[in-house]
Amino acid sequence: xxxxxxxxxxxxxxxxxxxxxxxxxxxxxxxxxxxxxxxxxxxxxxxxxxxxxxxxxxxxxxxxxxxxxxxxxxxxxxxxxxxxxxxxxxxxxxxxxxxxxxxxxxxxxxxxxxxxxxxxxxxxxxxxxxxxxxxxxxxxxxxxxxxxxxxxxxxxxxxxxxxxxxxxxxxxxxxxxxxxxxxxxxxxxxxxxxxxxxxxxxxxxxxxxxxxxxxxxxxxxxxxxxxxxxxxxxxxxxxxxxxxxxxxxxxxxxxxxxxxxxxxxxxxxxxxxxxxxxxxxxxxxxxxxxxxxxxxxxxxxxxxxxxxxxxxxxxxxxxxxxxxxxxxx
Amino acid sequence: xxxxxxxxxxxxxxxxxxxxxxxxxxxxxxxxxxxxxxxxxxxxxxxxxxxxxxxxxxxxxxxxxxxxxxxxxxxxxxxxxxxxxxxxxxxxxxxxxxxxxxxxxxxxxxxxxxxxxxxxxxxxxxxxxxxxxxxxxxxxxxxxxxxxxxxxxxxxxxxxxxxxxxxxxxxxxxxxxxxxxxxxxxxxxxxxxxxxxxxxxxxxxxxxxxxxxxxxxxxxxxxxxxxxxxxxxxxxxxxxxxxxxxxxxxxxxxxxxxxxxxxxxxxxxxxxxxxxxxxxxxxxxxxxxxxxxxxxxxxxxxxxxxxxxxxxxxxxxxxxxxxxxxxxxxxxxxxxxxxxxxxxxxxxxxxxxxxxxxxxxxxxxxxxxxxxxxxxxxxxxxxxxxxxxxxx
Numbered sequence: 001x002x003x004x005x006x007x008x009x010x011x012x013x014x015x016x017x018x019x020x021x022x023x024x025x026x027x028x029x030x031x032x033x034x035x036x037x038x039x040x041x042x043x044x045x046x047x048x049x050x051x052x053x054x055x056x057x058x059x060x061x062x063x064x065x066x067x068x069x070x071x072x073x074x075x076x077x078x079x080x081x082x083x084x085x086x087x088x089x090x091x092x093x094x095x096x097x098x099x100x101x102x103x104x105x106x107x108x109x110x111x112x113x114x115x116x117x118x119x120x121x122x123x124x125x126x127x128x129x130x131x132x133x134x135x136x137x138x139x140x141x142x143x144x145x146x147x148x149x150x151x152x153x154x155x156x157x158x159x160x161x162x163x164x165x166x167x168x169x170x171x172x173x174x175x176x177x178x179x180x181x182x183x184x185x186x187x188x189x190x191x192x193x194x195x196x197x198x199x200x201x202x203x204x205x206x207x208x209x210x211x212x213x214x215x216x217x218x219x220x221x222x223x224x225x226x227x228x229x230x231x232x233x234x235x236x237x238x239x240x241x242x243x244x245x246x247x248x249x250x251x252x253x254x255x256x257x258x259x260x261x262x263x264x265x266x267x268x269x270x271x272x273x274x275x276x277x278x279x280x281x282x283x284x285x286x287x288x289x290x291x292x293x294x295x296x297x298x299x300x301x302x303x304x305x306x307x308x309x310x311x312x313x314x315x316x317x318x319x320x321x322x323x324x325x326x327x328x329x
Numbered sequence: 330x331x332x333x334x335x336x337x338x339x340x341x342x343x344x345x346x347x348x349x350x351x352x353x354x355x356x357x358x359x360x361x362x363x364x365x366x367x368x369x370x371x372x373x374x375x376x377x378x379x380x381x382x383x384x385x386x387x388x389x390x391x392x393x394x395x396x397x398x399x400x401x402x403x404x405x406x407x408x409x410x411x412x413x414x415x416x417x418x419x420x421x422x423x424x425x426x427x428x429x430x431x432x433x434x435x436x437x438x439x440x441x442x443x444x445x446x447x448x449x450x451x452x453x454x455x456x457x458x459x460x461x462x463x464x465x466x467x468x469x470x471x472x473x474x475x476x477x478x479x480x481x482x483x484x485x486x487x488x489x490x491x492x493x494x495x496x497x498x499x500x501x502x503x504x505x506x507x508x509x510x511x512x513x514x515x516x517x518x519x520x521x522x523x524x525x526x527x528x529x530x531x532x533x534x535x536x537x538x539x540x541x542x543x544x545x546x547x548x549x550x551x552x553x554x555x556x557x558x559x560x561x562x563x564x565x566x567x568x569x570x571x572x573x574x575x576x577x578x579x580x581x582x583x584x585x586x587x588x589x590x591x592x593x594x595x596x597x598x599x600x601x602x603x604x605x606x607x608x609x610x611x612x613x614x615x616x617x618x619x620x621x622x623x624x625x626x627x628x629x630x631x632x633x634x635x636x637x638x639x640x641x642x643x644x645x646x647x648x649x650x651x652x653x654x655x656x657x658x659x660x661x662x663x664x665x666x667x668x669x670x671x672x673x674x675x676x677x678x679x680x681x682x683x684x685x686x687x688x689x690x691x692x693x694x695x696x697x698x699x700x701x702x703x704x705x706x707x708x709x710x711x712x713x714x715x716x717x718x719x720x721x
Binding site: 049050051053054056057058060061062065066083086087090091092135136251 | 359
């Protein structure tokens with residue numbers, strides 16, 4: 001247990017960033033060009049006409065027109081019934097219907113499908129995925145994610161987190177993912193894959209990944225894609241292959257509890273299928289009693305370990321005193 | 330006489346800078362910038378100027394954000410010609426209101442998008458626009474985001490800037506988001522004031538009754554129409570519920586006229602009304618003057634006005650001539666030939682659904698560039714403040 005905690009603490013220190021560290025885009029472009037990297041930005045969509053325009057305008061003007069950091073911006077759509085693709089194209093994005101990419105492989109409606117097909121359609125050595133529903137979109141959503149991959153060859157997968165709840169008086173604040181993270185994914189990771197609890201927001205929809213990793217990953221087409229990526233990349237490359245970047249606040253529409261229920265169901269499917277394929281279903285690891293959360297202290301993050309032991313009592317009818325008092329033999 | 334037909338830039342040549350211009354407008358809109366709290370937007374403007382490698386980038390004591398795009402002319406600072414372009418940076422919205430802009434294929438909606446995020450966005454996009462069109466001006470282009478335009482700000486930003494600016498300014502252009510075709514070359518005489526009424530014992534109507542009496546008497550001023558003068562009543566604030574007579578109230582108003590003497594006359598008249606009310610009821614009534622402008626203009630036939638009309642015509646935009654009470658008046662006060670221009674079409678001004686159209690922005694930019702080229706090619710005699718082309 002101590003070894004896991006030490007490893008997580010080391011990783012938090014070396015591989016967790018704040019986006020402000022990478023504000024100098026000129027340096028980022030110079031390093032990208034020195035290494036001869038190409039970067040693709042993929043925005044998966046389904047009925048996002050209200051938000052896609054601003055996402056394209058701000059990312060294209062800053063990261064393609066002003067600084068040549070991104071080599072292509074592509075919208076991959078699951079078949080929107082609104083004007084998502086027309087709006088995106090009018091501001092200079094390349095637009096694709098997911099169904100038109102690799103048609104011989106068929107089409108399945110789901111965000112993971114679009115992310116998977118992007119690997120075939122886009123040219124980049126690094127693909128950065130950004131959701132279209134971010135109302136306060138800004139270049140940091142891309143620079144913060146691609147920078148660790150540009151500067152550090154050993155990092156393969158950078159994940160976003162958004163963590164700025166109210167400041168606490170002692171300078172310490174709880175660090176939270178969304179509701180599904182805290183209720184479902186963090187408890188599961190604490191039990192089965194404790195190192196992955198180091199991901200402050202495992203379900204965030206923004207991440208940047210190297211092609212040589214992406215092309216080897218299976219893709220659940222629905223809600224399970226983020227969870228399964230973390231497990232698969234961790235098993236193949238270990239925790240050191242990940243980085244995570246704090247991108248400040250993400251403003252988006254809130255999902256209903258019903259929708260979160262569906263999301264949880266999809267995540268559980270992916271999670272259990274991984275337990276099955278890893279032969280863990282009938283050989284469960286020793287169940288951990290340590291639940292791992294995080295708190296932010298100034299600019300750094302630390303683990304909060306809680307021992308939670310679920311002891312059980314037998315049925316009352318098996319207790320001798322009870323049986324006597326009820327006149328039972 | 331030199332050929333006075335202005336060269337017209339084409340909106341269709343601006344496709345390559347389309348997202349840069351829109352990005353600048355959206356970021357200006359999403360940066361809160363209430364009057365007296367404009368630091369964040371000034372910082373954004375100077376950061377853009379640094380990226381564009383302008384010179385003499387500064388934020389002055391009034392908070393104005395300035396940068397200089399050097400022209401191709403030779404000469405020391407004191408001999409160089411400078412064209413000034415300004416856009417006011419303040420918005421009417423408090424910093425804690427939602428400043429998110431919603432972008433559609435044809436329109437952008439959000440607080441302050443028209444007034445004056447389009448103006449600021451155009452200002453900071455001008456160097457890229459000129460470059461894209463392959464235009465290198467001879468004169469230096471001085472770009473300034475000016476502060477404290479609205480309400481009690483009383484144009485403090487532009488006034489401070491003009492008082493302390495080192496370069497000799499040949500001519501100026503003031504940018505406002507809407508309405509494309511707007512052409513202002515005269516400033517209205519204006520006086521902006523507040524009537525404050527306070528009372529501890531005012532009966533069941535509180536100070537509302539007293540304010541109503543004052544309003545009625547202002548509306549009764551008979552000479553308003555004769556003097557071609559308006560009194561605009563902007564707001565009445567008093568009370569907070571249904572059954573508690575308020576003890577304090579404010580009436581905000583603005584007098585506008587093209588004749589400075591008329592503004593003074595009506596001001597005196599309103600002052601008398603307030604003093605009479607103060608004397609005759611159990612309330613303290615005070616008139617505070619917050620802002621004042623003297624009227625000024627360049628003549629209708631001035632070459633700058635003529636060229637602007639020709640340029641609008643060639644861009645198929647109907648000019649809409651009207652006086653201004655904004656930055657233009659500070660320039661005209663200093664006898665700098667200047668215009669206020671609108672950039673795009675819009676609606677719902679000063680509401681949370683303030684809306685601008687995207688495509689006309691590029692016609693608006695073409696208009697600005699064309700007028701800059703005219704100014705750049707005109708000599709000082711042509712641009713002389715008192716020049717009247719109708720005599721030639």
